[in-house]
Amino acid sequence: MTPEASYICGxxxxxxxxxxxxxxxxxxxxxxxxxxxxxxxVITVEIDDDGEPRAWGELE
Structure with a gap:
């Protein structure tokens, strides 16, 4: 299964x-x-030491 994250469109x-x-x-x-x-x-993704992704977006 592909890991997923989500962001809120600005x-x-x-x-x-x-x-x-x-x-x-x-x-x-x-x-x-x-x-x-x-x-x-602009999507920014950070993956923590446990492999859990976090994502957020900002308008370009």
């Missing part, structure tokens, strides 16, 4: 569930368009 307020690529490192950042309102969000 524009429309929807909770967006995203898959997490654990092989990309403990700190990740990328831009993703919200699938609901199409606004670009």
């Amino acid at each position: 524009e429309c307020g929807e909770e967006i569930v995203i898959p997490i690529d654990l092989s990309a490192g403990h700190e990740q950042q990328y831009v993703e368009d919200c699938p609901v309102c199409c606004r670009a969000n």
